[in-house]
C-alpha cells in the first residue's frame with residue numbers, strides 16, 4: 001500500500017500508547033476468538049447503509065435500509081424519487097429528513113462522477129486516494145469512508161465508531177481529548193495493515209460486551225491488569 005498523504009497528522013506528535021496494539025489484540029482474541037474477514041454488501045449498498053447508521057442503532061438502520069430497498073429498489077429510483085418519499089421510507093432510522101437529502105446528494109454526485117454506482121474499482125486505488133474519493137462526497141466523513149473501504153473493499157482502513165473510540169481511550173491507545181475523526185489516522189499508523197480489520201472487530205465486540213459505555217465490566221476483562229482505566233485495582 002502507498003505511503004500516507006502529507007496532509008494527514010504525523011505520528012511523531014502522538015504520545016506512545018500505554019499498551020501495544022499487538023498485546024491488546026492477543027488478549028482480546030483469547031476471549032472472542034480469531035477474526036475472519038467476511039464481505040457484507042457491495043460498496044454502494046454499504047455506503048448508503050452506513051449513512052443510515054449515523055446517530056442510530058444498527059437495528060434501526062437495518063430496518064430503514066430494508067424499507068428503502070423495498071420501496072425504491074434501485075439507486076436510480078432513489079435519485080428520481082421525491083425527497084419526502086425517501087424520508088418516509090427510512091423513517092425508522094431517525095433523522096430521516098437530513099439523511100434522505102444526504103443519500104440523494106451522494107447518489108447524484110456518484111452518478112455525476114462515474115455514470116454508474118459500481119465503486120469496486122476503488123479497491124485497486126491507493127488507500128488515501130480512495131479515502132479522498134469517499135470523503136469528498138457530500139456528507140461522507142472519515143468513519144463512513146473507512147467502513148466502506150474496510151468491510152466492502154477489503155482495504156486496510158480502520159473505522160472508529162463510538163465503541164472503539166471509548167475502548168481505545170480507556171486502554172490508553174489514544175488520549176482523552178482525541179476525537180473519533182482525529183483517531184482514524186492515529187490508529188491506522190499504530191496498527192499494522194494486516195491487523196486493522198481484526199482489531200476493529202475485536203475492539204467493537206469488546207465495547208459492546210464488556211467495556212460498555214455506562215459500566216465497564218472490568219472484572220471480566222482480559223486486560224484488567226494492564227488497562228490504565230481498570231476499576232479493579
Ligand code: SF4
Nearest residue numbers: 211218221224227230
Ligand atoms: S479493564 Fe475495564 S476499562 Fe479497561 S478495557 Fe477492560 S473493561 Fe475496559
